[in-house]
Amino acid sequence: MALAVVLPVSLVVTSCAAEDPLAQQAAAGDGKNYIAGDGSVTEYAAADRGEPVEVSGTLFDGTDVSSADWDGQVTVLNFWYAACAPCREEAADLVSLHDEYAPQGAAFYGVNIRDEQATAEAFERSFGIPYASFDDKDGGVLLGMTQYVPPQAVPTTIVLDREGRVSARILGLADRGTLKALIHDALAE
Numbered sequence: 721m722a723l724a725v726v727l728p729v730s731l732v733v734t735s736c737a738a739e740d741p742l743a744q745q746a747a748a749g750d751g752k753n754y755i756a757g758d759g760s761v762t763e764y765a766a767a768d769r770g771e772p773v774e775v776s777g778t779l780f781d782g783t784d785v786s787s788a789d790w791d792g793q794v795t796v797l798n799f800w801y802a803a804c805a806p807c808r809e810e811a812a813d814l815v816s817l818h819d820e821y822a823p824q825g826a827a828f829y830g831v832n833i834r835d836e837q838a839t840a841e842a843f844e845r846s847f848g849i850p851y852a853s854f855d856d857k858d859g860g861v862l863l864g865m866t867q868y869v870p871p872q873a874v875p876t877t878i879v880l881d882r883e884g885r886v887s888a889r890i891l892g893l894a895d896r897g898t899l900k901a902l903i904h905d906a907l908a909e
Contacts, residue, residue, distance in 0.1 A: 791884065796818075808843075829852060868885075875894065877889070
């Protein structure tokens with residue numbers, strides 16, 4: 721009798737998980753080698769943002785960077801790698817937004833989760849990326865972010881407010897207008 725009760729519960733749990741689009745991509749076996757987000761945006765009200773992010777890592781040029789370096793700045797973190805099709809698609813918009821908002825005090829960093837330095841640098845040259853990227857093949861920055869807001873997909877773009885707290889996250893391809901509004905709002909706070 722206990723087995724009959726457990727079986728329907730497990731079927732319900734299984735059917736809920738099957739509707740998760742990220743789980744479906746992981747199970748698809750289509751060989752694309754990444755989980756693409758759906759472009760969903762999560763914004764966090766100032767009162768709900770929690771503690772400032774504490775992460776550190778090394779840029780491809782060997783510079784050690786800590787989130788403490790971002791105090792007082794709005795910071796945009798873009799998780800990417802060179803063979804990721806949506807990462808390539810959003811690159812021009814990220815460059816444009818960097819050029820518009822860096823003079824206003826927004827810092828931009830890439831977080832490369834997969835590539836060797838030469839591959840990452842070739843991507844950055846090809847797309848004219850003006851900001852530095854973390855060499856995060858070891859997953860240190862990615863893992864550090866999971867306690868605040870998990871990136872969950874590639875690309876993921878996270879906006880930190882001037883206090884270093886997560887103010888917004890975009891899972892998947894960042895729409896230029898949406899990301900512009902998120903950066904603008906964070907700078908206006």
